[in-house]
Amino acid sequence: MRSLRGAAVAAFVAALMLMEGPGSAALAAPASGRPGAATAAGETAAGASATAPVEERPCPVTVPAGTTCGYLLVPERRDVPNSRTIKVGYAVHRAGGEAPGQATEQATGQAGAQDADPVVYMSGGPGSASLQLTGLLTQMLPGRDVIVLEQRGGRYSEPRLDCPEIVEGVVDILRTPSPAADETAGVVRRAAACQSRLESEHVDLRGYRTAEIAADIVDLRSALGYRRWYLFGVSYSTRPMLRAAALDPQGSRGIVLDSLLPPRARWYDESPGSLTATMAKLGLTSRFDTMVAALNAHPAAYETRDPLTSKRLTVWLNGDDVATILGEALHETDVIPIMPALVDGLAAGRTELLQPLVDQAGDGLTSHEWGLYYAVQCQDETPGNSFPGSAHPRLFTGVVDAAVCGAWGLPASRTEPDALTPDPAVTAVGADATIAGRSATADTRGTTTGNSPTGNSPTGNSTNGNTAARSATAGSTASRGTTAEGRAAGRATAGNARAGRNTTRNASAGRAAAGSTAAGNSASANAVRRRTAAGSAAARRGTAGETAAGGEVPILVLGGRYDPTTPPEAAREAVSAVPGARFAEFDGVGHAVFLSSECGRRTIAAFLADPASAARPCDPGVAPYAMVRPGDLLLTSSVYRMLRSPAPLAIPAAFLLVAAVQLLVGLVSLLRRRGGGLSVLAGLAGVVLGALSALSLSGITDPVVLAIGVPPALAWFGLLAIVCTVLSVVEAFRLTAGAAKIVPALTGMAFLAWLYGWLLA
Numbered sequence: 001m002r003s004l005r006g007a008a009v010a011a012f013v014a015a016l017m018l019m020e021g022p023g024s025a026a027l028a029a030p031a032s033g034r035p036g037a038a039t040a041a042g043e044t045a046a047g048a049s050a051t052a053p054v055e056e057r058p059c060p061v062t063v064p065a066g067t068t069c070g071y072l073l074v075p076e077r078r079d080v081p082n083s084r085t086i087k088v089g090y091a092v093h094r095a096g097g098e099a100p101g102q103a104t105e106q107a108t109g110q111a112g113a114q115d116a117d118p119v120v121y122m123s124g125g126p127g128s129a130s131l132q133l134t135g136l137l138t139q140m141l142p143g144r145d146v147i148v149l150e151q152r153g154g155r156y157s158e159p160r161l162d163c164p165e166i167v168e169g170v171v172d173i174l175r176t177p178s179p180a181a182d183e184t185a186g187v188v189r190r191a192a193a194c195q196s197r198l199e200s201e202h203v204d205l206r207g208y209r210t211a212e213i214a215a216d217i218v219d220l221r222s223a224l225g226y227r228r229w230y231l232f233g234v235s236y237s238t239r240p241m242l243r244a245a246a247l248d249p250q251g252s253r254g255i256v257l258d259s260l261l262p263p264r265a266r267w268y269d270e271s272p273g274s275l276t277a278t279m280a281k282l283g284l285t286s287r288f289d290t291m292v293a294a295l296n297a298h299p300a301a302y303e304t305r306d307p308l309t310s311k312r313l314t315v316w317l318n319g320d321d322v323a324t325i326l327g328e329a330l331h332e333t334d335v336i337p338i339m340p341a342l343v344d345g346l347a348a349g350r351t352e353l354l355q356p357l358v359d360q361a362g363d364g365l366t367s368h369e370w371g372l373y374y375a376v377q378c379q380d381e382t383p384g385n386s387f388p389g390s391a392h393p394r395l396f397t398g399v400v401d402a403a404v405c406g407a408w409g410l411p412a413s414r415t416e417p418d419a420l421t422p423d424p425a426v427t428a429v430g431a432d433a434t435i436a437g438r439s440a441t442a443d444t445r446g447t448t449t450g451n452s453p454t455g456n457s458p459t460g461n462s463t464n465g466n467t468a469a470r471s472a473t474a475g476s477t478a479s480r481g482t483t484a485e486g487r488a489a490g491r492a493t494a495g496n497a498r499a500g501r502n503t504t505r506n507a508s509a510g511r512a513a514a515g516s517t518a519a520g521n522s523a524s525a526n527a528v529r530r531r532t533a534a535g536s537a538a539a540r541r542g543t544a545g546e547t548a549a550g551g552e553v554p555i556l557v558l559g560g561r562y563d564p565t566t567p568p569e570a571a572r573e574a575v576s577a578v579p580g581a582r583f584a585e586f587d588g589v590g591h592a593v594f595l596s597s598e599c600g601r602r603t604i605a606a607f608l609a610d611p612a613s614a615a616r617p618c619d620p621g622v623a624p625y626a627m628v629r630p631g632d633l634l635l636t637s638s639v640y641r642m643l644r645s646p647a648p649l650a651i652p653a654a655f656l657l658v659a660a661v662q663l664l665v666g667l668v669s670l671l672r673r674r675g676g677g678l679s680v681l682a683g684l685a686g687v688v689l690g691a692l693s694a695l696s697l698s699g700i701t702d703p704v705v706l707a708i709g710v711p712p713a714l715a716w717f718g719l720l721a722i723v724c725t726v727l728s729v730v731e732a733f734r735l736t737a738g739a740a741k742i743v744p745a746l747t748g749m750a751f752l753a754w755l756y757g758w759l760l761a
Helices: 002-018 024-028 102-108 131-140 164-174 185-200 210-224 235-247 267-281 285-297 319-329 336-347 351-365 370-384 396-408 470-474 511-515 533-541 568-575 598-609 638-644 647-671 677-698 703-707 713-732 739-759
Strands: 054-057 067-075 085-093 119-122 146-149 229-234 252-258 300-305 312-317 555-560 581-586
Touching: 067 131, 067 210, 085 131, 085 210, 119 131, 119 210, 119 235, 131 146, 131 598, 146 210, 164 185, 164 312, 164 351, 164 370, 164 396, 185 370, 185 396, 210 235, 210 370, 229 235, 235 252, 252 598, 267 285, 267 319, 267 370, 267 396, 285 319, 285 336, 300 351, 312 319, 312 351, 319 336, 319 351, 319 396, 336 351, 336 703, 351 638, 370 396, 555 568, 555 598, 568 581, 581 598, 638 647, 638 703, 638 739, 647 677, 647 713, 647 739, 677 713, 677 739, 713 739
Parallel strands: 119 146, 119 229, 229 252, 252 555, 555 581
Antiparallel strands: 054 067, 067 085, 085 146, 300 312
């Protein structure tokens, strides 16, 4: 009788789940028979609530085999009854293709074994995409499930909060050499247009902030049926990951925080000092100050492309704008080594050396969903900053962000507890305050280097990544990309940030939302989830780094030595007193360590395999590349121009070809006793020149070096070209010489003009 009743109940539940929509039952239902099939955070002290529904869909990007994609269906605002349902994109790569927990149970006989706990990852920004990193993460973490979650409002979520209007406004600012603080009217107007358009599409921007993003993370664990998992955030996403760990202590196996910005940091106000301090680490304080002052007095013009139309346009960059670009460029591991030589050259007036970073900056304007970015920044980050006009360098991003947030007038979020700060002091800005009164044109040229991975930017990520600053429309450097993730950069954007910039203050849709559990979501797509009072109390009672059961949650924090966006010093201090937390600093690395450092990826994998072990799989103190100091290069932008337009390569190619032919013909003549000694010597000089040049260039381990210069030895190798040319001329003007002998002489003279008059000029 009981078995029949149980079967009837099971059938009824299955029918209800099938009514939720395509794929809901298959993806949402935990595997039957598994002990502890996942519950949300509220279960730490109260009974389980219904899990949030999910919906299957084709993956929008290329993903590894064994990966499925879907949407998590959640309320747009958890603090508003009957809030509309939105879709948050995600991907799940199951180790071996099994359902959650099955691989672990089969291998160990116990669900949730430490070595198979899954990992959930989210990119930074805010507004950077995540799904494109699924392949990198599965390669980095083989043998365990990898879950990649988009941010609500992101590129692969619905609705998608893009804002091309703001990009247009930034591009307009770049067209004139005037200070950005004098040109924000156009950006404000376009920002208002974007806000109006989003609201006409029924988007409630107040639902897009860190507290809601964190609740999405908790809900996804419950919906996918995982008992617990590791939380992995980079740059901005370290904020929602920390908040999710506080909401869901029993579901959090451990936390990885890459490029952490402490929750109480005033990011905009601190950015100028952080950039200056990073330049000091590189030994560039005086030359950096000289460069900024010189370009502020005489802005430089650059030809680049419009990121929206791909048409050519001229942008003007002053010293503060260039400082912003360089700050973003420091996100990239392969750009860091050239910074000393680059800054020295810019300070000496060689402004053309910045062209590669300018050309890459445009990607920064298309790497983020700017509607989402500003929804988060305006509610969570800008209210805690004063934007002092006296800050130097006055970075571009802060000016634009203050202007846009002033125009949008969104309410400021209240500071909420997280895994690092369980009982944060209430900020002076109330939950109902707005920053609409903040001067949009305050004399605060900016204060951030923007975040992207690739990733980020971030690049990245890389997003990501990729390098942004006022010249962002001009292009991006490195960032969250720079690896499979992608990064971006450039003066660019109101807040341009790489796949990964960590910039928002932990926020909540209100104390009720802060207490809300992911499990509290109704199975109905339109139901409002509320966290039980007991579950909320349990989340708040936990001390920093502790689970509800009293055990410490292990935390690994990674920082790059030369990261001006999320300085390692601030991260180290933030975790120094947190039980179960440890910090690792990586030399020669900037923002988003895992996107650009193999040692960083190995360190994360080792932590996930055994969080209690202090053994290091590699030495984070070993920089990937050696620094290039002033004098180590002959500064020139010619190689970069040649890569963009390879036509000039025809001259050295012709010279080497003629030299090789000349050598062969001369040898044949010598064997036939018909002379040819001069031809042999001339051809040999040309061939040796080519071999030595190739050997010198092959010794460069960081190819980005060639974007600003070449080895000084090339100038000395040019003496062989002189010898080759002189011998060829003598050979050509001998009385018995044929007309063809003039060819080596002419190509030699053309090569000398190319080498000393163009390449090394």
